[in-house]
Structures are given as C-alpha cells and as structure tokens.
Amino acid sequence: MxxxxxxxxxxxxxxxxxxxxxxxxxxxxxxxxxxxxxxxxxxxxxxxxxxxxxxxxxxxxxxxxxxxxxxxxxxxxxxxxxxxxxxxxxxxxxxxxxxxxxxxxxxxxxxxxxxxxxxxxxxxxxxxxxxxxxxxxxxxxxxxxxxxxxxxxxxxxxxxxxxxxxxxxxxxxxxxxxxxxxxxxxxxxxxxxxxxxxxxxxxxxxxxxxxxxxxxxxxxxxxxxxxxxxxxxxxxxxxxxxxxxxxxxxxxxxxxxxxxxxxxxxxxxxxxxxxxxxxxxxxxxxxxxxxxxTPQSAALRGLFFASTALKKEKGADAEPLPVSRVGILGGGLMGGGIANVTATRAGLPVRIKDINHEGIRHALKYSWDLLEKKVRSRRLTRNEQQRQMMLISGTTDYSGFSQIDIVVEAVFEDLKLKQSMVAEIEKNAAPHTIFASNTSSLPIHQIAEKATRPERVIGLHYFSPVDKMPLVEVIPHAGTSAQTISTTVSLAKKQGKTAIVVGDSAGFYVNRILAPYINEAARCLLAGEPVDHIDNALVNFGFPVGPVQLLDEVGIDVGTKIGPILVEAFGERFAAPSGFDAVLQDDRKGRKNGKGFYLYGQKGRGTKKKQVDPSVYRLLNVTPKAQQSGEEIAQRCVMLMLNEAVRCLDENVIRSARDGDLGAVFGIGFPPFRGGPFRYIDTLGAASVVKTLEQLAQRYGEHFTPCEGLRRRAEQGERFCP
The missing domain is CATH 3.90.226.10 (2-enoyl-CoA Hydratase; Chain A, domain 1)
Structure with a gap:
C-alpha cells in the first residue's frame, strides 16, 4: 500500500x-x-x-x-x-x-x-x-x-x-x-x-x-x-x-x-x-x-482569545459578497498604503484613481519601496516583487471602475468632496459596488445622505501607516446593509487587519478616546511640563510613544481637525486648551513637514533619541520645568481615556468591552500587558477609578467628572470582562 x-x-x-x-x-x-x-x-x-x-x-x-x-x-x-x-x-x-x-x-x-x-x-x-x-x-x-x-x-x-x-x-x-x-x-x-x-x-x-x-x-x-x-x-x-x-x-x-x-x-x-x-x-x-x-500574562492571553474570537466573526448576519477587484480614490499616503496591503496581503488587483499622474506615481512608489525593503532583506524575490506590483494600476479617470467590487475613498476630510465621490462612483461603477470612506471623523450618514444607493455606503477607517497599524474601524450608518458590512469586514481581514464594527458617531471609537488623552497632555505642556517628560511618562506606563510625539507622527493639523467635530457633538470636555493653537499657527504639522514638537533632519547629532525643539516653549510662552511625577501625568491622561471608553460602550459606539480593548491596543497602542481600557478598569476596580477621577476633577476641572456608567458599575461592583 x-x-x-x-x-x-x-x-x-x-x-x-x-x-x-x-x-x-x-x-x-x-x-x-x-x-x-x-x-x-x-x-x-x-x-x-x-x-x-x-x-x-x-x-x-x-x-x-x-x-x-x-x-x-x-x-x-x-x-x-x-x-x-x-x-x-x-x-x-x-x-x-x-x-x-x-x-x-x-x-x-x-x-x-x-x-x-x-x-x-x-x-x-x-x-x-x-x-x-x-x-x-x-x-x-x-x-x-x-x-x-x-x-x-x-x-x-x-x-x-x-x-x-x-x-x-x-x-x-x-x-x-x-x-x-x-x-x-x-x-x-x-x-x-x-x-x-x-x-x-x-x-x-x-x-x-x-x-x-x-x-x-x-x-x-x-x-x-x-x-x-x-x-x-x-x-x-x-x-x-x-x-x-x-x-x-x-x-x-x-x-x-x-x-x-x-x-x-x-x-x-x-x-x-x-x-x-x-x-x-x-x-x-x-x-x-x-x-x-502574572496579571500581564492574563491580560495578554485575554487579548489573544479576544482577537481569535473576532477573526471568526463576519461583522453582520449576512454572507459577504465575493471581492475580486478593489478601487482606491486618492494616491496620497493613506491611499498608497491601502493599495499596498490590498495587493500584497489580500492578493487582489487594485485600481488607483487620482486627479493627476503625480498622485498615482506617489502611490506606486509607496508600494515599490516597501517591497524593495523585503527584497533587500531576502524576504521576497525580485520576481515576486514584480508580480505584486503588477496588481496595482492607476488612472486619472474612471476607466476600469465598472468592474470594481469595493471602492475605498481616501481623499481630503471634506464632506462635500466625499459626497461628490459617492456620486461619481455610483455613476461610473457597478450597481453592486460598495463605497467605503476612509474618514477619520466625518459621520458616515452625512457622507451617504445624497447617495442613490446608501445601503452600499460604509466607513472603513485605517490608521497610519497602513502597512504597520493592525486595526481598522468598520462604520456602518443606519441604512448600511448587513451584506455591505460583512463584505467590508471580509476585505479588511484579507488585508491582514483586525476589524471592529463601531457606531456612526463623531470620532468613532479610537479617535474619540484618544482626543481627551492628547488634550490632557497639552494641558500638562501648557502648565510647564517638558515635552519629553510628558512623553516619557506615558512610555513608561506602556504606550509605544508618548502623546506629544504621537501628535507629531500623525500630523498636528490632522489632530486639530478632529477636535472641533467632537466639541460640536459632545461638548466642551473635548475642547483643546486655549493657547495650544499657536503651534498650528506656526505651520507646525509634525514629522511630515519637518516642523513639530521635536527636531527633524538633525543627522549626526550623536544620539538616536529624538530631541525636543526648544522654540516650542517660547511659542507657547512657557518655561519648561518638571513639577509633576511621571505617574501623575500618566494618570491624568489615561483616566480620561478610560472614562471616555465607558461612555462609548454605553452609547453603543462599540459593541462590547472586548472590541473596545482590541481597538485601543491595536489602534493607539494602549499597553497590551494591561489588556485594554476595560480590562485595566477591572484590574484597578471601577470604584477606584471613580475615586481617582473625582480627585482629579477637584484639582484640574470638571472634564474629569466620572461618567454615569462608570459610577453605576462602581456601586454595583460590576466588571467589564469575564
């Protein structure tokens, strides 16, 4: 035999x-x-x-x-x-x-x-x-x-x-x-x-x-x-x-x-x-x-079980449509990154549409450079590099879009522009084509309000850089069909992403819990705490980078655009501290224009550690001097994030504490060994978190007031995680 x-x-x-x-x-x-x-x-x-x-x-x-x-x-x-x-x-x-x-x-x-x-x-x-x-x-x-x-x-x-x-x-x-x-x-x-x-x-x-x-x-x-x-x-x-x-x-x-x-x-x-x-x-x-x-291992194993369970979910009670071709609107940093993970990980043909050939060249170069690194490190053959690049093509019109199954829009954060993109796709693509907007803050129902097929409009929020950040937020509006949700989740998984379905509200989930965290770091800075002292405090807490450096990395201008949208939706607790806008008025956008809170292009300085730009202090009219301990600064920033995460759960912005933990860990680098905001609250005890927030409110203002959902769980001794 x-x-x-x-x-x-x-x-x-x-x-x-x-x-x-x-x-x-x-x-x-x-x-x-x-x-x-x-x-x-x-x-x-x-x-x-x-x-x-x-x-x-x-x-x-x-x-x-x-x-x-x-x-x-x-x-x-x-x-x-x-x-x-x-x-x-x-x-x-x-x-x-x-x-x-x-x-x-x-x-x-x-x-x-x-x-x-x-x-x-x-x-x-x-x-x-x-x-x-x-x-x-x-x-x-x-x-x-x-x-x-x-x-x-x-x-x-x-x-x-x-x-x-x-x-x-x-x-x-x-x-x-x-x-x-x-x-x-x-x-x-x-x-x-x-x-x-x-x-x-x-x-x-x-x-x-x-x-x-x-x-x-x-x-x-x-x-x-x-x-x-x-x-x-x-x-x-x-x-x-x-x-x-x-x-x-x-x-x-x-x-x-x-x-x-x-x-x-x-x-x-x-x-x-x-x-x-x-x-x-x-x-x-x-x-x-x-x-x-150890609690660290328990938290990390909890994340493992949570992400494993999430991988088995479709996002909605409907079978996803097959996706054989993907379109991208916009050849910028996000568009190029989305095209890259679609071609190299999902193995799907990608058609990039931009208003000029320069945008297309930029997107193609983005993928070529990433693949070139793999070739040089012997993780990819030259033939495989060519094969993957052949999956990506570009156009300045809508040629080829009639065969596209899902279009991911990655243009500027402008509502009218995004609405016009919806109209153009409905005109030039197939009736079954899904329109997924990579917006970081604009409500999806507003983007879809003039659509003739609103059931095929959805949000698909990636994080930068797309090839490294594992999370995407899938954001259906009230009229999005179940099949559109499951198809979008399916595409995200093929791209190697962890996809959480979140509610269609201002800031969605990740940016909403991130904003108060960043704002509190800004308040510490304006009170005279040195930039690197603030960042080191949160790095020692377990974040991969501190909040000020994170603002430099994502773009100071991007971060400040989200703030007013959150203030309009949820009130003054999201307002950036007065005086902080001087940074943006000085044309400081962070790493992307080489001008932010840290110095860029300073090669040969003899150290790998980033150096703070001292002119920031003069700009903000502060004299830097560490007055609070790192633990106190970390507590101020993190407690606001925890408080907002609970609000998101109670308002159904996230479907579960599990999704909230995964979103925070994979989206903004919340310390994995702490398990995410909700597991961390469980570790501290809701009553302890409420007490800390009340003490901080007395010292620093009413934006620290514990939310009703957190108070209720403290009184009843409830936990968020099993």
Whole structure:
C-alpha cells in the first residue's frame, strides 16, 4: 500500500493503527512516520492529553524490528504545529499547577531527544511555540522552502516563556545571542534564514520534504553540532557576562520593566548555561509557572482569545459578497498604503484613481519601496516583487471602475468632496459596488445622505501607516446593509487587519478616546511640563510613544481637525486648551513637514533619541520645568481615556468591552500587558477609578467628572470582562 499523498517519491508503507492525534506507519526501509493530525481542527496545537499519546506512539515504534529511525510530519495542509493550546495554560489555577504542566512537556520532549534511533522533524507551515520545542527535541530538522513555513518561539507575546525545554535547547543549537533574540522578540524565522543560522539542517521544496527526511534517517544522519563561533559566544566567562549585560540593558530599555517574561527568559537561559541544562530545565518550569499567574500574562492571553474570537466573526448576519477587484480614490499616503496591503496581503488587483499622474506615481512608489525593503532583506524575490506590483494600476479617470467590487475613498476630510465621490462612483461603477470612506471623523450618514444607493455606503477607517497599524474601524450608518458590512469586514481581514464594527458617531471609537488623552497632555505642556517628560511618562506606563510625539507622527493639523467635530457633538470636555493653537499657527504639522514638537533632519547629532525643539516653549510662552511625577501625568491622561471608553460602550459606539480593548491596543497602542481600557478598569476596580477621577476633577476641572456608567458599575461592583 502507498501513502495517499501526491508524491511519487514516497516509498511503500505499511499502516498501523492510528492513535488519536498521532498515527504511525512504516516504510519498506524500516523508517517510522509519525503523523500529527489533531481531529476536527484546522491546525495542530499541543494539548495536555497528548503527552500520554506521544509516549504510547514512541513505545509502539520501539517495538518495531530493525527500526532505523522516525520522521515526524503534520497531517495538516499548511501547518506543522502552531503551538500549545492556550486554554490549557489558562486552566491552571496555581503556579505549581502551571509548573507541573511545563514539567510534563519537558518529559515528553526528553523522551524524543533520548530516543534510541534518529528522529527527524519534517516541517512545513507554522512551527511555533511548543511545535518548535518538539522539533528542537528531535535529532534533526528539515523544513520546506514554502512561504508558509515559519519557525519561532512567540511565548513572550503571551507574557510567558517556552516551557518545554526551548530555553535550554535553542541556545545550545544556534548560540545564546540568536536564541535570546528569537525568544525575547517572539519573531518568526523563515526557511532560508533558519538554515543559515543552524536552526534546521536542510531546507528543500515541499515536494521532496518527506523524501529528504526519510533519506536522512536511513543514512543515520543527525543534526550538525553548533558552529564554533556560536559555541564561543555562548561560553566563556567574560563573553557570557557581556552578552547578558547588554541583552538585559537593551531589553529593559524597550520594556521599561513592564513585561516580566523578558527578565525570566534571560535568567533561565543564563541559569542553563551557567549551571547546566538540568538546573536550566528546573528554572524554566518554575519560571513558567510563575509567569502564568502574572496579571500581564492574563491580560495578554485575554487579548489573544479576544482577537481569535473576532477573526471568526463576519461583522453582520449576512454572507459577504465575493471581492475580486478593489478601487482606491486618492494616491496620497493613506491611499498608497491601502493599495499596498490590498495587493500584497489580500492578493487582489487594485485600481488607483487620482486627479493627476503625480498622485498615482506617489502611490506606486509607496508600494515599490516597501517591497524593495523585503527584497533587500531576502524576504521576497525580485520576481515576486514584480508580480505584486503588477496588481496595482492607476488612472486619472474612471476607466476600469465598472468592474470594481469595493471602492475605498481616501481623499481630503471634506464632506462635500466625499459626497461628490459617492456620486461619481455610483455613476461610473457597478450597481453592486460598495463605497467605503476612509474618514477619520466625518459621520458616515452625512457622507451617504445624497447617495442613490446608501445601503452600499460604509466607513472603513485605517490608521497610519497602513502597512504597520493592525486595526481598522468598520462604520456602518443606519441604512448600511448587513451584506455591505460583512463584505467590508471580509476585505479588511484579507488585508491582514483586525476589524471592529463601531457606531456612526463623531470620532468613532479610537479617535474619540484618544482626543481627551492628547488634550490632557497639552494641558500638562501648557502648565510647564517638558515635552519629553510628558512623553516619557506615558512610555513608561506602556504606550509605544508618548502623546506629544504621537501628535507629531500623525500630523498636528490632522489632530486639530478632529477636535472641533467632537466639541460640536459632545461638548466642551473635548475642547483643546486655549493657547495650544499657536503651534498650528506656526505651520507646525509634525514629522511630515519637518516642523513639530521635536527636531527633524538633525543627522549626526550623536544620539538616536529624538530631541525636543526648544522654540516650542517660547511659542507657547512657557518655561519648561518638571513639577509633576511621571505617574501623575500618566494618570491624568489615561483616566480620561478610560472614562471616555465607558461612555462609548454605553452609547453603543462599540459593541462590547472586548472590541473596545482590541481597538485601543491595536489602534493607539494602549499597553497590551494591561489588556485594554476595560480590562485595566477591572484590574484597578471601577470604584477606584471613580475615586481617582473625582480627585482629579477637584484639582484640574470638571472634564474629569466620572461618567454615569462608570459610577453605576462602581456601586454595583460590576466588571467589564469575564
């Protein structure tokens, strides 16, 4: 009997009885093939009950006479093993229980590593977390050259560390520097890079992956030893001390002490190298258990579950229409970014319409430059770059728009202009074409009020830069059809975005909670707090950049346009502090015109840290002097954001606290380890938040007054998150 995979090079095999997620068969050359195929799931994930199943399958293999070795493969089409089942980890009630879970995983991996004949992992697709730890326990690894193949240990992104031996095996295989980089960043490695760094022993086309692995076993070839330079850097008292000193220093500069998993990873790797792998495994299991119980890991796992659940939702109770072509109106920064993610991630043809050829050239160059970076870093071939660029075309008229399924408008924030765009699309596109406006503040019902097909008008708010920011807000108005909503959400997912459906009100959700946060930072600045002191306060709190630098990045002019719209809709609590408009009157737009709160174009100054433009203080007529602590400044800015988030939930601007947390984390970088505004309120307690807001209101003004919904939950002891 032959294997049913479409590969003529596979030798004859004799099937054996399958054991749950693991099945075993033997070739005529006496090599066992263990196939991992978790029933009823799209990808393989490791579960606690698999420990016994793996042990059983290894015992069965050992009983086979003349066994030369084993090859471990996946039964899934596009993945090897995507990691451990996170619900299994979240089910642990104590640190001891979580440590025991890690020890069980270590024991299984140890049995594979100590198996009497060679065990080779044949890797195709995602090989992450526990999946890579299992591959590391094998005696050799062969992977496919397919783009789907990625290897990594992303546990740090869940506030954890690899708990099944990964912290000990990876440094010994590829050296401590590269191993620490992989574990501390959680980044994935592609096949060719994995081969260069010694993570895998061979990388071949998928069509001969299994054949290559079988041949390696038949020849008794195990993994190559670590390279000499890797071994030298991993050992030696002075080199080792310097390595861990600088890694710890760099890590703390990035995390500001907010992610305990990074410290634990460094400690556990160092323990293993200093005291031997036995002590290293013990330290790993103990640290894993402690990290599972931290609030940071609980918050990060909560975000993981929330985003996973959101990916399964359509946004509305209707099947999406198929989208085969996308149109973009406007070739500016946003238009070029939207065109890029549509072509390179969704793989869809894009037609850009601009009033002149210069706009089209700008949009095309935007994508070319991004792809060129990938080519230079060997993440993309030149042929693939050309293929993706061929998906993007441009026009100064509406030629080709009759075949477009959805048009994304990215022109200036002008209501009449956007309404005229709707009319032109209805005239030049097909009756089924959806018009999606990338507006950041204008109500969608106003954009749609003159449309002949208002049910096909919707908001689709991207964040800049589009290729990096993961969130989009999908904004239906009252007359938008369910199918338009689901189709728009479907497109956003294909573009690699996290899409939340939000209500059609001024500022939508993200900009509405961001505005009071920025305004309070401005009040601190006008009171004399230095720009960098304000920004450092919020970076130390956990934001990727501070509020003043963020204003420079998005554009000071853009930020000030949203304010009046919010004031008109919700009142004076959104009013920017008087005197702050002097910045815009001085033609300071931030990074885009090289003139903002920080200095730009100051190369050769001997520091990577941004320098504040001192002329800002003279412009605002303030003398900079830090008077409040960083904690006080962060509290003032963040409390206003929390208060506004609760209002958004109660006014149905967002559908759930879950969506509010995801929107804040992915849209404005709310600290992931705090889980989002609503989980953070739960952590502090609603009563504590109300008390803090009341104290701030007494000191700084009534805009800090706690909203009714927050007071009610404080009185009733309600939580936002399960």
């Amino acid at each position: 032959r294997d049913n995979m479409e590969n003529p090079n596979i030798p004859e095999i004799t099937p054996a009885e399958p054991v749950s997620a693991f099945s075993l068969m033997f070739t005529a050359e006496h090599v066992g093939i263990i196939t991992v195929d978790v029933p009823g799931e799209k990808v393989n994930t490791l579960k606690a009950e698999f420990a016994q199943q793996i042990c059983a399958i290894l015992q069965k293999a050992q009983q086979y006479p003349n066994l030369k070795g084993l090859v471990l493969v996946s039964g899934k089409t596009d993945s090897f093993i995507a990691g451990a089942d996170i619900t299994m980890i979240s089910g642990c009630k104590t640190a001891v229980e979580a440590s025991q879970l890690a020890q069980k995983g270590q024991t299984v991996m140890s049995q594979i590593a100590s198996f009497s004949v060679p065990v080779v992992a044949a890797i195709h697709g995602a090989c992450l977390g526990g999946g890579l730890e299992l591959a590391l326990a094998c005696h050799a690894r062969v992977c496919s050259l397919d783009d789907k193949t990625q290897l990594g240990l992303p546990e740090v992104q869940l506030g954890l560390l690899p708990g099944s031996g990964g912290t000990q095996r990876l440094p010994r295989l590829i050296g401590a520097p590269k191993a620490l980089d992989m574990m501390l960043t959680g980044r994935s490695i592609r096949a060719k890079q994995a081969l260069r760094m010694g993570l895998v022993d061979d990388a071949v086309p998928y069509s001969i992956l299994l054949k290559t692995a079988l041949e390696r076993v038949a020849k008794g070839r195990r993994s190559r030893p670590p390279l000499p330079w890797q071994a030298r850097l991993a050992g030696g008292p002075l080199g080792k001390s310097l390595l861990f000193y600088f890694v710890r220093k760099q890590t703390r500069a990035k995390t500001h002490g907010n992610y305990p998993a990074t410290e634990k990873i460094i400690d556990v790797v160092k323990t293993g190298l200093d005291q031997g792998s036995g002590n290293g495994y013990q330290a790993e299991a103990r640290a894993f258990g402690e990290l599972v119980m």
